[in-house]
Amino acid sequence: MVTEASTNPLSNCRLAFIGCGVMAEAIITGLLRKKLVEADQIVGSHPRLARRQEMHVKYGVEMFEKNRDAVTASYPEEPEDSSILVLAVKPQRLHRVLEELKGALVKEQLVISIVAGAKMETIAEELLHASVVRTMPNTPAQIGEGVTAWTASAAVNEDQERQVCAMLDALGKSVHVENERQIDMATALSATGPTYIFMVMEALIDAGVHLGFSRHVAEELVHQTLLGSVLFARESHKHPAELRNMVTSPGGTSAEAIYQMEKGSLRTIMSKAVWAAFQRAESLGKKI
Numbered sequence: 402m403v404t405e406a407s408t409n410p411l412s413n414c415r416l417a418f419i420g421c422g423v424m425a426e427a428i429i430t431g432l433l434r435k436k437l438v439e440a441d442q443i444v445g446s447h448p449r450l451a452r453r454q455e456m457h458v459k460y461g462v463e464m465f466e467k468n469r470d471a472v473t474a475s476y477p478e479e480p481e482d483s484s485i486l487v488l489a490v491k492p493q494r495l496h497r498v499l500e501e502l503k504g505a506l507v508k509e510q511l512v513i514s515i516v517a518g519a520k521m522e523t524i525a526e527e528l529l530h531a532s533v534v535r536t537m538p539n540t541p542a543q544i545g546e547g548v549t550a551w552t553a554s555a556a557v558n559e560d561q562e563r564q565v566c567a568m569l570d571a572l573g574k575s576v577h578v579e580n581e582r583q584i585d586m587a588t589a590l591s592a593t594g595p596t597y598i599f600m601v602m603e604a605l606i607d608a609g610v611h612l613g614f615s616r617h618v619a620e621e622l623v624h625q626t627l628l629g630s631v632l633f634a635r636e637s638h639k640h641p642a643e644l645r646n647m648v649t650s651p652g653g654t655s656a657e658a659i660y661q662m663e664k665g666s667l668r669t670i671m672s673k674a675v676w677a678a679f680q681r682a683e684s685l686g687k688k689i
Contacts, residue, residue, distance in 0.1 A: 409437055409567065410560065410563040410564040410566075410567045411432070411437045411438050411442075411564055411567050411568065412437075412438075413479070413481055413482045413483060414438065414442065414482070414483045414484065414485055414564060415442050415443075415444070415474075415475040415476070415477065415478070415482065415483075415484045415485075416432075416438065416442060416443050416444070416475060416484070416485045416486075416487060417443075417444050417445065417446070417471045417472055417474065417475035417484070417485070417486050417487065418443070418444070418445040418446070418471070418487045418489055419445075419446050419468050419471060419472070419486065419487065419488050419489060419490060419498060419502070420446070420447065420488070420489040420490035420491075420494075420498075421445045421446070421447045421452060421453075421456050421464070421489065422489060422490075422491075423543065424489055424515055424538060424542065424543075425445070425487065425489035425515075426456070427538075427542045427543040427547075427572060428487065428489075428515075428538075428542070428568065428571070428572060429443060429445075429456075429460055429462065430460075430543075431542070431545055431571030431572045432568065432571050433460065434545070434571070435571045437567060437568070437571055440460055440461035440462050441461075441463075443460070443462040443463075444462060444463045444464070444465065444471045444474045444475055445462055445463075445464050445465070445471060446464065446465045446466065446467065446468045446470070446471035447464060447466075448466065450466075453465075453466065467501075468498055468501050468502055469501055469502060469505050472486060472502055472505045472506060472510075473505065475510070476507055476510075477507070477509050477510075483509060483511070483560075483561075483564065484507070484509060484510040484511070485510070485511045485512075485513055485564060485568070486506065486510055486511070486512045486513070487513050487514075487515065488512065488513070488514040488515065488516055488519070488524070489515050489516070490516060491516075492516055492517055492518055492519065492685060492688075492689055495516050495519055495689055496527070496689065499523075499524065499527035499528055500527065502528055503527060503528055503529060504528075504529055506528060506529075506530045510530070510532070511532050511533075511534065511557065511561045511564065511565075512524060512528065512530060512532060512533045512534065513533075513534045513536060513565065513568070514533065514534070514535050514536065515536050515537070515538060516689075517537070517588060517592075517682065517685055518585075518588075518682060518683075518684075518685030518686040518688070518689055519535070519686065519689050520535075520581060520686050520689070521533040521534075521535050521552075521554050521581060523689060525554060531554060531555075531556035532554065532556045532557050532558075532561065533553070533554045533556075533557070534551055534552070534553045534554070534557060534561075534565050535551065535552055535553075535581060535584055536549050536550065536551040536565075536569065536584075537549065537550045537551070537584050537587045537588050537591070537592045538569070538572055538592065539591050539592045539594060539595055540595050541573060541595065542572035542573055545571070545572060545573055546573045547572045547573035547574070548573055548574045548575075548576060548591050549569040549572055549573070549574070549575050549576070550575075550576050550577075550578050550583065550584055550587035550591065550592075551565060551569060551575060551576070551577060551578070551584075552577065552578050552579065552580060552581060552583065552584055553565070585679055585682040585683050585686070586679055588678065588679070588682035589675050589676070589677075589678035589679035589681075589682055590675055590678075590679075593675075593678045597671065597674065597675075598627070601627075602623055602624070602627060605619075605623045605626075606619045606620050606623050607619075609622060609623065645659070
């Protein structure tokens with residue numbers, strides 16, 4: 402097992418993943434890749450035998466059919482050990498899963514939810530367990546380039562918060578927010594964000610093909626342009642408007658392109674899209 406608990410908050414931690422879909426697998430991959438835990442520190446549950454076999458063969462983690470068995474398998478073995486339960490099921494299955502797990506947790510365990518819309522109060526009440534963290538990752542977490550917003554209930558202590566940061570940083574970056582409303586806001590901005598980027602990417606590639614490029618060349622030009630622009634913005638620490646002005650000459654191509662985008666209300670459409678996603682995130686929470 403990994404040592405040096407002082408530098409690695411997860412060194413003596415056992416983790417149980419309730420549901421082992423795409424995002425749970427991304428977390429497991431990140432933890433193992435960063436060597437924050439070993440495979441024998443992780444257990445998981447999934448209803449399908451084929452998926453359980455796949456996860457065991459691929460990562461060497463112990464898998465269970467019943468969620469409650471995964472929870473008990475993750476109990477701390479020694480006084481200095483800790484345990485984290487990661488809820489990674491679909492929102493429509495959450496209530497049934499929480500009913501199954503009610504009363505199964507021990508006091509030392511921390512619950513981390515990546516379930517969209519699920520309120521900490523709901524999870525705590527259903528599980529009879531106060532230490533709950535709510536997170537909202539995004540899909541680039543699958544390659545270690547994601548960003549995850551998180552917030553914690555009052556019962557979560559400092560050591561547990563350090564564990565949360567260590568786990569989420571294995572997916573890219575973690576951002577602590579003040580309350581659950583901001584988790585819904587992050588759902589609309591960063592978690593749904595890749596959707597906006599992919600649509601812009603698709604539109605630019607199609608525009609390149611319309612100009613006469615092959616789709617392969619258009620894709621290569623657009624992918625690198627977007628990647629380079631983001632890296633340049635991050636390294637320069639300049640406001641996007643300042644960066645845009647740097648490449649916008651009077652009467653030039655950028656000025657003409659910006660005129661057409663403003664004429665088409667691009668900013669308004671983007672703002673409306675994010676607001677609509679936020680309202681949808683809030684409504685999901687009311688249904689759970």
